[in-house]
Amino acid sequence: MSVAGEPGGRAQQMRRKAQELTEAAERANDPQERQRLQDKARKLREQSEQESSMRSGDMLPE
Numbered sequence: 565m566s567v568a569g570e571p572g573g574r575a576q577q578m579r580r581k582a583q584e585l586t587e588a589a590e591r592a593n594d595p596q597e598r599q600r601l602q603d604k605a606r607k608l609r610e611q612s613e614q615e616s617s618m619r620s621g622d623m624l625p626e
Contacts, residue, residue: 575619578612 582605589601 575612575615578608578615582606582608582612 585601585605585608589598589605592598592601
């Protein structure tokens with residue numbers, strides 16, 4: 565079930581978190597930690613894009 569009250573709100577939160585993770589990765593000194601943060605940020609961005617596209621598909625007229 566989708567929440568009609570906040571279209572794109574969750575996707576926007578995920579994009580914001582992905583940006584924070586990307587910035588943290590840039591500051592990380594450990595290459596493994598940097599890679600882990602970048603991977604996590606990429607996955608969040610992919611999820612937010614998927615959720616955005618699904619939500620736009622849910623808004624079909626009845």
